[in-house]
Amino acid sequence: xxxxxxxxxxxxxxxxxxxxxxxxxxxxxxxxxxxxxxxxxxxxxxxxxxxxxxxxxxxxxxxxxxxxxxxxxxxxxxxxxxxxxxxxxxxxxxxxxxxxxxxxxxxxxxxxxxxxxxxxxxxxxxxxxxxxxxxxxxxxxxxxxxxxxxxxxxxxxxxxxxxxxxxxxxxxxxxxxxxxxxxxxxxxxxxxxxxxxxxxxxxxxxxxxxxxxxxxxxxxxxxxxxxxxxxxxxxxxxxxxxxxxxxxxxxxxxxxxxxxxxxxxxxxxxxxxxxxxxxxxxxxxxxxxxxxxxxxxxxxxxxxxxxxxxxxxxxxxxxxxxxxxxxxxxxxxxxxxxxxxxxxxxxxxxxxxxxxxxxxxxxxxxxxx
Amino acid sequence: xxxxxxxxxxxxxxxxxxxxxxxxxxxxxxxxxxxxxxxxxxxxxxxxxxxxxxxxxxxxxxxxxxxxxxxxxxxxxxxxxxxxxxxxxxxxxxxxxxxxxxxxxxxxxxxxxxxxxxxxxxxxxxxxxxxxxxxxxxxxxxxxxxxxxxxxxxxxxxxxxxxxxxxxxxxxxxxxxxxxxxxxxxxxxxxxxxxxxxxxxxxxxxxxxxxxxxxxxxxxxxxxxxxxxxxxxxxxxxxxxxxxxxxxxxxxxxxxxxxxxxxxxxxxxxxxxxxxxxxxxxxxxxxxxxxxxxxxxxxxxxxxxxxxxxxxxxxxxxxxxxxxxxxxxxxxxxxxxxxxxxxxxxxxxxxxxxxxxxxxxxxxxxxxxxxxxxxxxxxxxxxxxxxxxxxxxxxxxxxxxxxxxxxxxxxxxxxxxxxxxxxxxxxxxxxxxxxxxxxxxxxxxxxxxxxxxxxxxxxxxxxxxxxxxxxxxxxxxxxxxxxxxxxxxxxxxxxxxxxxxxxxxxxxxxxxxxxxxxxxxxxxxxxxxxxxxxxxxxxxxxxxxxxxxxxxxxxxxxxxxxxxxxxxxxxxxxxxxxxxxxxxxxxxxxxxxxxxxxxxxxxxxxxxxxxxxxxx
Ligand SMILES: Nc1ncnc2c1ncn2[C@@H]1O[C@H](COP(=O)(O)OP(=O)(O)OP(=O)(O)O)[C@@H](O)[C@H]1O
Ligand SMILES: [Mg+2]
Numbered sequence: 001x002x003x004x005x006x007x008x009x010x011x012x013x014x015x016x017x018x019x020x021x022x023x024x025x026x027x028x029x030x031x032x033x034x035x036x037x038x039x040x041x042x043x044x045x046x047x048x049x050x051x052x053x054x055x056x057x058x059x060x061x062x063x064x065x066x067x068x069x070x071x072x073x074x075x076x077x078x079x080x081x082x083x084x085x086x087x088x089x090x091x092x093x094x095x096x097x098x099x100x101x102x103x104x105x106x107x108x109x110x111x112x113x114x115x116x117x118x119x120x121x122x123x124x125x126x127x128x129x130x131x132x133x134x135x136x137x138x139x140x141x142x143x144x145x146x147x148x149x150x151x152x153x154x155x156x157x158x159x160x161x162x163x164x165x166x167x168x169x170x171x172x173x174x175x176x177x178x179x180x181x182x183x184x185x186x187x188x189x190x191x192x193x194x195x196x197x198x199x200x201x202x203x204x205x206x207x208x209x210x211x212x213x214x215x216x217x218x219x220x221x222x223x224x225x226x227x228x229x230x231x232x233x234x235x236x237x238x239x240x241x242x243x244x245x246x247x248x249x250x251x252x253x254x255x256x257x258x259x260x261x262x263x264x265x266x267x268x269x270x271x272x273x274x275x276x277x278x279x280x281x282x283x284x285x286x287x288x289x290x291x292x293x294x295x296x297x298x299x300x301x302x303x304x305x306x307x308x309x310x311x312x313x314x315x316x317x318x319x320x321x322x323x324x325x326x327x328x329x330x331x332x333x334x335x336x337x338x339x340x341x342x343x344x345x346x347x348x349x350x351x352x353x354x355x356x357x358x359x360x361x362x363x364x365x366x367x368x369x
Numbered sequence: 370x371x372x373x374x375x376x377x378x379x380x381x382x383x384x385x386x387x388x389x390x391x392x393x394x395x396x397x398x399x400x401x402x403x404x405x406x407x408x409x410x411x412x413x414x415x416x417x418x419x420x421x422x423x424x425x426x427x428x429x430x431x432x433x434x435x436x437x438x439x440x441x442x443x444x445x446x447x448x449x450x451x452x453x454x455x456x457x458x459x460x461x462x463x464x465x466x467x468x469x470x471x472x473x474x475x476x477x478x479x480x481x482x483x484x485x486x487x488x489x490x491x492x493x494x495x496x497x498x499x500x501x502x503x504x505x506x507x508x509x510x511x512x513x514x515x516x517x518x519x520x521x522x523x524x525x526x527x528x529x530x531x532x533x534x535x536x537x538x539x540x541x542x543x544x545x546x547x548x549x550x551x552x553x554x555x556x557x558x559x560x561x562x563x564x565x566x567x568x569x570x571x572x573x574x575x576x577x578x579x580x581x582x583x584x585x586x587x588x589x590x591x592x593x594x595x596x597x598x599x600x601x602x603x604x605x606x607x608x609x610x611x612x613x614x615x616x617x618x619x620x621x622x623x624x625x626x627x628x629x630x631x632x633x634x635x636x637x638x639x640x641x642x643x644x645x646x647x648x649x650x651x652x653x654x655x656x657x658x659x660x661x662x663x664x665x666x667x668x669x670x671x672x673x674x675x676x677x678x679x680x681x682x683x684x685x686x687x688x689x690x691x692x693x694x695x696x697x698x699x700x701x702x703x704x705x706x707x708x709x710x711x712x713x714x715x716x717x718x719x720x721x722x723x724x725x726x727x728x729x730x731x732x733x734x735x736x737x738x739x740x741x742x743x744x745x746x747x748x749x750x751x752x753x754x755x756x757x758x759x760x761x762x763x764x765x766x767x768x769x770x771x772x773x774x775x776x777x778x779x780x781x782x783x784x785x786x787x788x789x790x791x792x793x794x795x796x797x798x799x800x801x802x803x804x805x806x807x808x809x810x811x812x813x814x815x816x817x818x819x820x821x822x823x824x825x826x827x828x829x830x831x832x833x834x835x836x837x838x839x840x841x842x843x844x845x846x847x848x849x850x851x852x853x854x855x856x857x858x859x860x861x862x863x864x865x866x867x868x869x870x871x872x873x874x875x876x877x878x879x880x881x882x883x884x885x886x887x888x889x890x891x892x893x894x895x896x897x898x899x900x901x902x903x904x905x906x907x908x909x910x911x912x913x914x915x916x917x918x919x920x921x922x923x924x925x926x927x928x929x930x931x932x933x934x935x936x937x938x939x940x941x942x943x944x945x946x947x948x949x950x951x952x953x954x955x956x957x958x959x960x961x962x963x964x965x966x967x968x969x970x971x972x973x974x975x976x977x978x979x980x981x982x983x984x985x
Contacts, residue, residue: 173850363849
């Protein structure tokens with residue numbers, strides 16, 4: 001059985017699917033692509049059991065077939081070929097024979113029985129979201145997912161469908177980000193936790209194209225152009241984050257984001273090993289940022305122009321966290337809404353786009369008095 | 370010379386710590402050597418017969434005494450070393466009581482021959498038949514020669530209590546060696562009968578230490594040297610391979626006087642932290658120099674005890690200096706494989722390395738590091754160095770030694786001096802890998818370095834915690850979702866007690882109601898999501914440390930904290946994390962031993978590999 005395919009078209013197909021191939025796995029079968037020929041379509045699948053990718057192209061094949069082929073080998077071969085026609089033929093001795101004008105390549109394949117089944121998700125309910133909007137939401141929130149798997153819920157991104165819109169929430173217990181896309185209104189209230197691995201793959205796939213989201217009980221499917229991306233969901237309770245969002249933070253600090261980032265970058269040099277903390281000394285229209293490495297006996301202090309209305313206070317933060325937060329915002333000015341040196345601080349951009357809302361919460365580091 | 374002997378008036382004499390001076394031959398030798406040293410001798414010769422029971426003779430080339438002095442020196446409270454009461458506050462000589470010669474003369478047959486530099490002719494004083502003294506003139510070598518015969522001939526009770534010759538001689542030799550160590554610039558000779566046993570030419574301390582112990586002991590020692598306005602310290606401390614199972618090799622010299630001081634010993638012990646196993650004694654030779662005004666040696670007739678005006682400061686000074694000295698040296702055990710091919714590939718310790726300076730010490734792992742190693746409690750150290758009683762001099766660590774002159778072989782000495790590898794060795798390491806998520810393997814110049822990731826991190830966190838406890842500059846990340854835990858009543862009580870310490874480390878705790886605790890903030894080393902567990906584990910660990918090791922509160926907190934927050938065996942580390950861990954480890958004061966006394970680093974030399982692969 002033979003079919004022909006252009007090398008560049010096939011490379012594109014494989015490159016979309018290969019992100020789901022695990023690098024190291026105790027299950028060698030997962031290091032393969034599942035090739036399915038059906039009704040003149042070549043379906044290529046890969047999975048690491050947590051996320052799966054599927055994409056297809058039309059080919060002129062006369063028979064149906066289902067085999068697994070070593071993913072990296074075939075991908076690298078195809079990728080290194082010039083724009084050329086490849087003839088696929090499946091030999092009876094479990095060898096896949098690729099022929100081009102350059103030469104002939106044999107790749108062993110195996111039957112597909114052992115390849116795990118890709119979970120199916122009911123396509124009845126569809127949510128449509130613009131790819132760029134989705135990417136933005138993920139870009140601005142993903143950094144705050146927890147890297148420690150002690151609380152599995154926090155290792156993912158919460159997708160919360162509410163009457164106000166679709167909320168993306170991440171937290172690691174020290175900080176929290178909530179991004180709202182107010183345009184996505186499904187009418188129903190539900191929430192799902194998407195694992196970090198899926199978010200990482202998604203950021204690679206997202207682009208201009210609209211994304212169709214289908215939600216199942218334990219899996220979520222994203223349909224992006226001709227790619228199907230399926231991920232397991234984290235079946236845990238997300239922490240009740242709404243109750244920790246302060247309502248009375250009335251001390252308002254407005255500061256230029258780029259300037260503050262530049263200051264924080266220098267402060268990080270003084271707070272990398274020992275204290276890791278940066279101190280904001282704030283009084284009327286005055287912000288002093290300082291950091292000290294006690295072990296090395298070095299320290300830095302800078303004054304920034306700002307607008308501040310509220311009680312004077314000294315408040316400490318983990319320098320790295322401040323840096324993370326500031327670099328994931330994109331407005332010129334940022335607002336720090338403070339309550340007191342030990343209570344959560346809200347950080348927001350001064351202006352947001354129509355239909356969006358972003359809020360970051362940062363817990364301070366206690367300063368010794 | 371002008372220092373003529375005077376009899377101290379009663380009011381001064383009564384201020385001097387009084388008591389028995391002569392208990393055994395060793396005390397006689399000690400007093401005579403002190404006198405020779407005080408007399409500015411450059412060379413001292415000792416002759417001993419029958420372990421000093423029949424003869425003790427000390428001859429020096431010091432200032433000597435005039436006839437007048439000789440007549441006086443054997444009298445009670447006769448001394449040239451102090452005149453006024455104030456002199457007692459600034460004692461600069463080893464003797465100051467004017468007691469030694471008179472006490473010795475009272476229990477022995479004494480003869481002193483002396484000739485000063487200025488006199489043409491010398492004088493001898495000796496017992497006459499009637500029990501008094503007679504003076505004879507004669508020509509003698511410049512200096513003084515004191516001969517003591519038949520010690521305790523007139524005190525049978527004393528004589529009866531003397532130990533065997535072997536034991537008494539052992540004491541004498543210990544005393545002689547202490548003196549020789551304390552004054553390396555003086556040449557010392559020791560004759561047992563007619564045999565010249567020790568012949569120490571005038572040298573510096575390092576050479577003297579070699580003379581007294583052995584040539585290669587220096588390889589097993591870490592030099593100590595620190596000068597401040599107020600106090601100086603220099604000398605040597607032993608690397609762990611030189612830990613002794615006996616007391617006795619601890620030499621503390623205060624302004625060149627051998628003294629016993631429990632506190633300083635404790636400071637040295639503490640500096641070794643848990644390198645010491647129960648029953649291990651660190652070897653040290655330390656010279657402290659402090660303004661005589663700030664110390665008092667006039668507190669015990671043995672002159673072996675001293676009081677410091679600022680005992681605490683001295684303690685901390687010694688502790689800090691020794692700790693730093695030890696920390697800056699590579700005390701890593703280097704492992705070699707057993708010659709016998711056992712199926713389990715047991716690691717045993719390499720026997721002896723000739724001076725291959727780029728190698729490291731071999732600390733017998735299997736034998737000396739047991740997991741249940743205890744650190745010394747104050748009580749234990751008290752027992753080891755019980756405060757001085759009158760019989761302190763008669764207590765000997767080595768009562769059982771059979772051959773007084775057979776120097777103990779220091780088989781264990783196989784350290785080479787080499788400063789810690791620091792980053793020079795590790796930074797350039799071309800590979801660094803994690804073995805079974807447990808050990809970090811890295812190439813170093815001399816071969817392979819293996820680090821136990823958990824104990825390495827423990828060491829780092831332990832010092833960090835101690836630092837925070839001391840400086841009270843915590844790092845307390847406040848939690849978005851405070852954690853509530855319920856403790857049993859005893860833990861709850863403990864938590865209340867320790868809350869101050871815990872908050873210094875960075876825990877922000879709120880006690881709620883009877884037994885609820887709200888964790889509002891945690892130190893940076895607490896992994897997200899483990900807040901409750903870590904706190905409970907720390908309390909648990911604290912209790913068991915308290916029960917089993919009687920640790921001091923602060924130390925216990927730091928140990929419990931580091932143990933429970935450190936990365937565990939089984940935690941996967943990225944290369945970057947491993948490199949950071951190694952860097953931080955070598956920035957600690959003691960990168961080689963964890964707070965519980967387990968080794969952190971083991972090295973296998975390339976020679977060992979070569980040997981295993983038959984490349985030799
Ligand atoms: N080897 C010696 N060379 C010169 N003078 C000596 C010598 N031995 C003793 N003397 C003199 O004899 C005096 C008495 O000695 P003795 O040892 O009895 O007392 P001390 O050394 O003054 O005090 P202590 O009782 O504390 O030893 C000394 O003060 C010293 O002047
Ligand atoms: Mg004397």
